[in-house]
Amino acid sequence: MADENQELRKAGLKVTLPRIKILQVLEKFSEDHLSAEDVYKALIESGEDVGLATVYRVLTQFEAAGLVDKHNFDGGHAVFELSKEDHHDHMVNVDTGEVIEFFDEAIERRQHELVKEHGLELVDHALVLYVRKKRER
Structure with missing residues (x-):
């Protein structure tokens, strides 16, 4: 959890439990491109009580802070991936x-x-x- 705290602070975001949990999901599935719904399902499956609206809001904050990249691959369906230093x-x-x-x-x-x-x-x-x-x- 210390790594997540540091990443959030470095991005200028206040450390909150929902932000930490969502960042942990993104790190766990770092090879995937996840929708907000995918993140929400992963949180529910791990017993976390975070609402879908919170997931959307936090992902938008993460994108603005440069922590995640947002893609609209198939007809506007947004997916997210942790930002990587290397272009691809x-x-x-x-x-x-x-x-x-x-x-x-x-x-x-x-x-x-x-x-x-x-x-x-x-x-x-x-x-x-x-x-x-x-x-x-």
Whole structure:
């Protein structure tokens, strides 16, 4: 719990039990992209008494503080992941909903080249590839 306290304080957030519990869920499932409902279900299953509205509010606070990244992959359904120092892009399987993180140096380099060719500076970007398993013919 000391690590969570430190992370919250570093992000400028007051340490509260709901914030600690939600951060613990995000850390436990750090390889996943969780919706607010997923976080809420995990809290209920572990016996925590945190309301869904609180989960939404805390996730919004975490996003504003830079603790989590929010993605809207499939039709506006928001999912969250702990912010990572290393940049990565995503592939979303449209049939299963699985989210695959990847990094490709050639894609990153080409994006910077395109921006430079237009006389611009890249501030941020997000690349999402929507995929499905290749069908056999």
